[in-house]
Amino acid sequence: xxxxxxxxxxxxxxxxxxxxLEPWFWVAAALLIVTGTVWGLAFAPADYQQGNSxxxxxxxxxxxxxxxxxxxSMAVAGLVFMVWKIKVADMAAxxxxxxxxxxxxxxLFSGAVWGVxxxxxxxxxxxxxxxxxxxxxxxxxxxxxRGAFTSxxxxxxxxxxxxxxxxxxxxxIKYSVDWWYTLHQPASFTxxxxxxxxxxxxxxxxxxxxxxxxxxxxxxLMRTRNEILRRESNKRWVRDRVQEA
Amino acid sequence: xxxxITAVAPxxxxxxxxxxxxxxxxxxxDLVLMLRRRGEVLNPLVFFALVITLFPIGISxxxxxxxLIAPGLLWVAALxxxxxxxxxxxRSDFDDGxxxxxxxxxxxxxxxxxxKVAVHWLLTGLPLALxxxxxGIMLALPSGSYLVLAVSLALGSATLSxxxxxxxxxxxxxxxxxxxxxxxxxxxxxxxxxxxxGAVQAAIAGDSVSAHLAILGALLxxxxxxxxxxxxxSLRISING
Numbered sequence: 336x337x338x339x340x341x342x343x344x345x346x347x348x349x350x351x352x353x354x355x356l357e358p359w360f361w362v363a364a365a366l367l368i369v370t371g372t373v374w375g376l377a378f379a380p381a382d383y384q385q386g387n388s389x390x391x392x393x394x395x396x397x398x399x400x401x402x403x404x405x406x407x408s409m410a411v412a413g414l415v416f417m418v419w420k421i422k423v424a425d426m427a428a429x430x431x432x433x434x435x436x437x438x439x440x441x442x443l444f445s446g447a448v449w450g451v452x453x454x455x456x457x458x459x460x461x462x463x464x465x466x467x468x469x470x471x472x473x474x475x476x477x478x479x480x481r482g483a484f485t486s487x488x489x490x491x492x493x494x495x496x497x498x499x500x501x502x503x504x505x506x507x508i509k510y511s512v513d514w515w516y517t518l519h520q521p522a523s524f525t526x527x528x529x530x531x532x533x534x535x536x537x538x539x540x541x542x543x544x545x546x547x548x549x550x551x552x553x554x555x556l557m558r559t560r561n562e563i564l565r566r567e568s569n570k571r572w573v574r575d576r577v578q579e580a
Numbered sequence: 581x582x583x584x585i586t587a588v589a590p591x592x593x594x595x596x597x598x599x600x601x602x603x604x605x606x607x608x609x610d611l612v613l614m615l616r617r618r619g620e621v622l623n624p625l626v627f628f629a630l631v632i633t634l635f636p637i638g639i640s641x642x643x644x645x646x647x648l649i650a651p652g653l654l655w656v657a658a659l660x661x662x663x664x665x666x667x668x669x670x671r672s673d674f675d676d677g678x679x680x681x682x683x684x685x686x687x688x689x690x691x692x693x694x695x696k697v698a699v700h701w702l703l704t705g706l707p708l709a710l711x712x713x714x715x716g717i718m719l720a721l722p723s724g725s726y727l728v729l730a731v732s733l734a735l736g737s738a739t740l741s742x743x744x745x746x747x748x749x750x751x752x753x754x755x756x757x758x759x760x761x762x763x764x765x766x767x768x769x770x771x772x773x774x775x776x777x778g779a780v781q782a783a784i785a786g787d788s789v790s791a792h793l794a795i796l797g798a799l800l801x802x803x804x805x806x807x808x809x810x811x812x813x814s815l816r817i818s819i820n821g
Contacts, residue, residue: 417813472767479763483754492817493750497764500746500810504768507799511771515778 344421346563347572353556360553367546375539382536388452391445393540397547398442402470403505405435405551409477410502413495423559425491426566428498429481430558434551436474443467462516466509473501487566602687603695610699613672620668621703624661625711631657632715643720650719651780654729655736655773657715658708662737663762663769665704666744669696670752670815679752683819690808693815697745697807705737725783728793735796736776742800742807743768749814772799 375393382389412428415421446464447457458464477497484490532540567573614621635653636646673679673696682692712733713726721729747765751757779792 469767469770472763476760476764476767479760480750483751483757483760489753489817489820493814496746496810496813496817497750500768503806504771507771507802508767511774515774 344419344423346423346426346567347570349423350560350563353560357553357556357560360549360556364546364549364553367542367549371539371543371546375543379536379539380533385453388449391449393543395442395445395449396540397544398438398445399467400544401547401551402435402439402442402467404548405431405438406470406474406498406505407502409435410498413498416491417495417499422566423563425495426562427555427559428495429491430562431555432474432478432481432494434554434558436471436478439467439471439474443471460516462513465516466512469508469512470505473505477501599687599691602685603691606682606692606695607699610696611702614699614703620665621707624665624704625707627664628657628661628708628711629715631660632719636719647720647722650716650721651725651729651784652777653719654712654716654721655733655777655780658712658733658737659740659769659773661708662704662740663744663765665700666741666748666765667751667758667761669700669745669748670818674752674818679815680819683816689812689815693745693749693811694804694808697741697811700745701738701741705741706734708737709733721780722784725780728783728789729780732776732779732789732793732796735793735800736772739772739796739800739803740769742803742811743772746807746810746814749811749818751818752815753818772796775799 371393376390379390381387409428409431412424412431415424416428443464446467450457450459477494480497481490481494484493564573564577632653635649639645639649670679673682683689685692709730712729713721716726716729744761744765747761747768750764751761754760775792775795779789779796782789782792
């Protein structure tokens with residue numbers, strides 16, 4: 336077990352193993368997303384209240400799942416980096432942040448587009464929308480903090496601290512925003528209170544969620560490998576590999 | 581070398597005593613330093629009053645309307661005023677090197693930074709809380725909510741100082757950390773704002789405020805427990821990097 340973790344910490348070993356894993360996740364992501372999209376957009380029945388506009392769910396929900404999971408993975412990677420000084424963990428955290436921020440943006444944007452036919456407005460100060468907006472700001476803070484340092488080591492450690500502080504705060508923020516929302520506005524209509532979905536509606540959703548996760552893993556592996564090459568460019572094994580190619 | 585150390589050591593008989601000594605020394609030093617720069621202590625208060633003045637001018641001088649939005653306005657303006665003062669929390673100590681001395685001290689950095697945050701709250705959060713009722717009168721805040729406003733701000737601003745100190749410690753080594761500091765800290769301030777302004781609104785509506793104040797207290801307790809470690813870790817990053 337420990338030997339495995341130590342090996343995982345070595346950029347060279349990680350570069351090798353991720354090269355073997357990456358194609359599988361790309362294939363899985365492509366298959367799942369294509370299946371989910373075709374099934375969700377063409378074959379799933381239309382919602383009896385929202386009509387076809389409900390199909391935005393097949394992009395909106397997976398993006399929102401990823402937005403939250405990526406922040407947690409980023410914080411875990413940051414913690415691993417702070418405690419065990421494993422450089423690969425920090426490289427992964429570095430490349431995860433922009434993807435997480437864009438997923439948060441995608442979920443906010445698709446939510447706004449969905450809001451027009453269902454709520455009649457682009458934006459509502461709904462509890463979920465507000466929490467997602469705050470999550471976007473947390474992502475932007477981590478990215479900005481990392482960019483502000485000139486020394487890479489300080490940048491990595493500072494971003495790790497901020498990610499961990501952020502992940503402790505996310506449940507508190509979420510809970511207090513829920514409280515605030517129920518206190519201020521009666522929940523006139525929410526996306527959550529729709530009737531339980533029939534199987535032919537949620538199966539494509541599940542496939543899309545799995546597809547998005549595979550895409551996240553594949554992209555993170557790819558970008559981490561690039562980051563390894565970039566940061567370790569003065570190491571001999573990197574030069575050997577570049578000369579081979 | 582060994583002899584020199586033992587020659588100094590007898591003054592501190594127990595480790596605990598050394599910590600109390602260091603804490604009181606840090607508290608006293610920071611208080612004296614801040615009180616000698618009265619301008620810096622007054623600036624957030626003036627800023628608070630100024631921002632509150634802008635709202636009736638920008639929105640409407642109608643007392644009914646102002647009374648409706650006063651709790652939120654007062655809380656947001658106080659929060660921004662506290663945020664404004666954060667940048668100077670560690671800045672001068674960083675510039676003159678005394679922050680490095682704090683790091684080298686045998687006492688835990690988390691405890692010493694807690695003393696610095698306590699001084700920041702005493703000279704920023706507490707005055708803001710005491711001043712808020714006066715501005716509340718100007719915004720036609722309904723009577724009966726003034727005490728709750730002051731108490732919620734006093735409780736909440738302590739949490740704001742603790743959370744803000746993490747951001748201040750992370751950005752103290754950066755040349756232009758000001759805007760970045762607000763980007764880092766403001767999202768984390770939202771729970772405090774919700775329950776702080778909520779307490780005042782509950783008081784106006786005639787509801788019980790104890791739930792809001794209890795949660796503000798719980799947030800403060802959690803921040804007191806966790807924030808010092810994050811502040812200490814951040815200070816180490818800013819100084820060693």
